[in-house]
Amino acid sequence: MLTFDSVSKTYKNQVCALDNVSFTIERGEFVYLVGPSGAGKSTILRLLTAEEKPTSGQIIIENQVVNRLRRSRVAALRRRLGVVFQDFRLLPQKTVYENVAFAMQVVEASGTAIRDRVPLLLELVGLKDRHESYPNQLSGGEQQRVALARALANDPGILICDEPTGNLDPATSWEIMRLLSLVNERGMTIIMATHDSEMVNRMKHRVIVIENGKKVRDRMEGGYLN
Amino acid sequence: MRPHTIAYYFKEAIHDMRQNGAMMFASVGITLVMFIILGFFLLVTANLDYMAKDVEGKLEITAYVSDQTSEERIAGLTQEISQLPGVKSVQFISNTEALQRLGERLGSRKDLLAGYEKDNPLRHSFEVFSSSGEQVVGIAERLQKLEGIADVSYGREEVEKLIRMTQALRIGMVLLVAGLSVATLFVLMNTIRLTVYARRQEIQIMKFVGASDWFIRWPFLLQGMLLGILGALVAGGVLFLIYFNLHNYVAVEIPFLPLLPITPYLIQLIRNLVLGGIAIGFFGSMMSLGRYLNV
Numbered sequence: 339m340l341t342f343d344s345v346s347k348t349y350k351n352q353v354c355a356l357d358n359v360s361f362t363i364e365r366g367e368f369v370y371l372v373g374p375s376g377a378g379k380s381t382i383l384r385l386l387t388a389e390e391k392p393t394s395g396q397i398i399i400e401n402q403v404v405n406r407l408r409r410s411r412v413a414a415l416r417r418r419l420g421v422v423f424q425d426f427r428l429l430p431q432k433t434v435y436e437n438v439a440f441a442m443q444v445v446e447a448s449g450t451a452i453r454d455r456v457p458l459l460l461e462l463v464g465l466k467d468r469h470e471s472y473p474n475q476l477s478g479g480e481q482q483r484v485a486l487a488r489a490l491a492n493d494p495g496i497l498i499c500d501e502p503t504g505n506l507d508p509a510t511s512w513e514i515m516r517l518l519s520l521v522n523e524r525g526m527t528i529i530m531a532t533h534d535s536e537m538v539n540r541m542k543h544r545v546i547v548i549e550n551g552k553k554v555r556d557r558m559e560g561g562y563l564n
Numbered sequence: 565m566r567p568h569t570i571a572y573y574f575k576e577a578i579h580d581m582r583q584n585g586a587m588m589f590a591s592v593g594i595t596l597v598m599f600i601i602l603g604f605f606l607l608v609t610a611n612l613d614y615m616a617k618d619v620e621g622k623l624e625i626t627a628y629v630s631d632q633t634s635e636e637r638i639a640g641l642t643q644e645i646s647q648l649p650g651v652k653s654v655q656f657i658s659n660t661e662a663l664q665r666l667g668e669r670l671g672s673r674k675d676l677l678a679g680y681e682k683d684n685p686l687r688h689s690f691e692v693f694s695s696s697g698e699q700v701v702g703i704a705e706r707l708q709k710l711e712g713i714a715d716v717s718y719g720r721e722e723v724e725k726l727i728r729m730t731q732a733l734r735i736g737m738v739l740l741v742a743g744l745s746v747a748t749l750f751v752l753m754n755t756i757r758l759t760v761y762a763r764r765q766e767i768q769i770m771k772f773v774g775a776s777d778w779f780i781r782w783p784f785l786l787q788g789m790l791l792g793i794l795g796a797l798v799a800g801g802v803l804f805l806i807y808f809n810l811h812n813y814v815a816v817e818i819p820f821l822p823l824l825p826i827t828p829y830l831i832q833l834i835r836n837l838v839l840g841g842i843a844i845g846f847f848g849s850m851m852s853l854g855r856y857l858n859v
Contacts, residue, residue: 417774429766444775446569492773
């Protein structure tokens with residue numbers, strides 16, 4: 339359902355971020371994208387969300403060639419992707435509820451749909467009681483859970499997580515990982531960039547290792563280094 | 565587009581305008597001043613144009629008929645002249661009539677002409693009116709070539725001066741409109757850019773959850789257009805007051821000076837300013853959004 343086919347990316351400043359990377363991810367898989375910072379993990383995620391175009395090769399999501407999408411079709415693609423960032427990126431002037439509702443408002447969901455769905459999402463991430471709080475009143479873990487609820491708001495098929503536990507302590511990271519597993523068990527495809535080796539070793543899933551822009555390992559049984 | 569989406573656009577636009585009240589006020593002020601200057605010059609040139617037309621309409625060409633031209637030829641000439649391009653009307657003035665007119669002009673010294681009735685030294689002539697000042701020269705040249713026309717006279721210098729002046733005014737006008745429009749565009753662009761900048765986080769999130777470019781743009785476009793409309797309307801009001809009073813004053817004090825009527829002219833001008841304001845606001849906002857939408 340998601341394929342990288344011989345993808346290379348060279349940025350304008352001649353930095354070669356990705357070199358002939360290929361892999362396929364099936365529906366419902368949970369995949370870690372690991373490797374040192376600057377290895378090309380972020381580039382892969384940016385190519386998936388069509389923020390960047392590859393220099394060569396193809397990216398296919400659900401039979402659509404992402405790198406050939408017209409600008410007006412990119413928005414439609416992104417509605418099928420949920421994105422969670424390391425720095426949460428919640429809107430500080432909006433409440434928890436509003437932050438999640440915002441994602442639905444801007445894709446023109448009806449008021450009824452928003453009122454029905456947002457409480458369910460907040461319940462899923464365990465923040466039903468905090469819906470009137472503002473982001474600065476929440477802990478990092480809670481903020482990331484709001485961000486996760488927002489990423490799930492438009493019912494995407496694929497969840498893209500860019501170092502979702504990078505700013506969190508181990509206990510809180512573990513909470514987020516449990517939530518991601520729960521979502522994955524319900525059928526969500528998850529691609530998670532991380533260099534949290536402990537997490538990768540503890541919660542085993544498929545691991546794709548990227549180093550210097552090359553795919554150096556792709557193991558179904560998981561584990562960070564061995 | 566759903567009705568509640570449109571409501572959302574307006575809500576967001578007005579929210580931002582309130583948030584940046586001072587900045588919005590300043591840019592409406594600048595837009596307003598620009599539009600007043602613009603409108604003022606438009607009024608001046610349009611009126612000069614109008615006056616020029618008035619004068620042009622009064623320009624006449626006199627074509628003198630050669631002596632010993634037969635009556636049939638004169639009748640033929642009347643026909644030919646009236647069919648020349650640009651000729652509005654033509655009138656034959658016999659030498660008897662010309663003498664009479666001369667007598668009238670001399671007034672009390674009419675006696676000077678005594679005796680000329682029997683041996684009239686004047687020539688028959690045609691009075692030719694052109695439909696516009698620009699055609700006077702061309703008509704005069706054509707008249708000169710007609711058989712039976714001895715001589716042609718018209719206010720050559722006046723005509724040429726008038727044509728040059730109105731053309732220079734039109735060119736100046738176009739430059740002024742272009743210059744002021746660009747300046748206003750930049751002012752609005754910068755104002756909107758501030759609100760775009762204040763909302764850059766939201767824009768980024770909107771992009772990531774798949775909001776369309778137009779959904780993101782509309783609130784900002786509305787802001788720009790509202791600023792433009794506001795500036796144009798207030799400027800239109802000021803110009804209306806000025807012109808209304810000027811018009812009334814001239815009508816009483818200088819009645820022979822032709823000024824453009826308030827309706828429809830001034831109303832059209834205000835409508836055009838508003839349309840211009842909308843266009844400038846729209847493009848200003850489009851331009852200020854560019855970079856932030858490319859995520």
